[in-house]
Amino acid sequence: MFITVLHGEHKADIFNIHCQVQILLDGIKRRCGCEDEEEIDLADESGQVKNLLQNKHRSAAELLGERETYVLLGIATNNERPSEAGFIPLLKDEIIINSRFLAKLATWHEQKKPSPRMKSRRAHKKSTLDIPAAGGLRNHSPHGSRTRTPLGSPKQSRKF
Template identity: 70%
Template sequence: MFITLLHGENKAHIFNIHCQVQLLLDGIKKHCGYTEEGEIELADESGQVKNLLQNCHRCAAELLTERETYILLSAARGTRSSEIVFTPLLKDDNIINPKFLAKLANCQDPKTHSARVKSRRTHKKATVDITAAEGLQNPSSHGSRARTPIASPKQSRTF
């Protein structure tokens, strides 16, 4: 599971997203040479911010789509404490266009910002249905006992 991260002047790095978000962000800072004190964030190519900073203790694979391309952003506190200003750290006019910047500015507006993140994984309980014929035990190695059926969850426990 990996993503491609675009930053700087046409630079790209590949990162493994099968880790905690905070570890991913620290690795990105280190490998991309981000030395400033502020935080970083990621956005997809359309300008949608991924809100990794709000989910530092979750698995990055739950928030990011594997094999996708993301843009590195700096995240700084605005004039209000609840306001975060995102600045793209990529110098590419084909990607950082007015449409991208407009969507990025829309994500910065606290009124339209949603902190909810949906997981891509579904949690289903595994069920196994063993029929009476499949549930027969093999004879014991200690003698020739008759086979005894094992009751499936759907069958009654009395024989």
């Protein structure tokens, strides 16, 4: 399982993604010659940031697609507002780094935050109730306690 990382002036390197994200990012910094960058991340060729820094302890294979191509990004932090970091493509290729790519990078923070409408949907979402196993109930489901059926006759089950 590997990915291709585009960087520098039309350079590309292949990296194994069967490892932890932090190890992948350290390897990318070393091989791509960007050790002076404090933090890096990746974006796909459309400009969609992969947000690897928020998932440093997960497997890179869970977050990145096998045999996909990604653009190396440097992260410029605003000292006044560190939560509002900006992305700088570390690739010099006018075909990939075009106005559409840069616009998507610029709006990444807006896309990351859920909209007020989505927040209200989450707040009003009904929670499900998981009833623990009780005497007289038999679990016929391979999914644990999601479904329960009574042991008695159909008339007795109406009482539940």
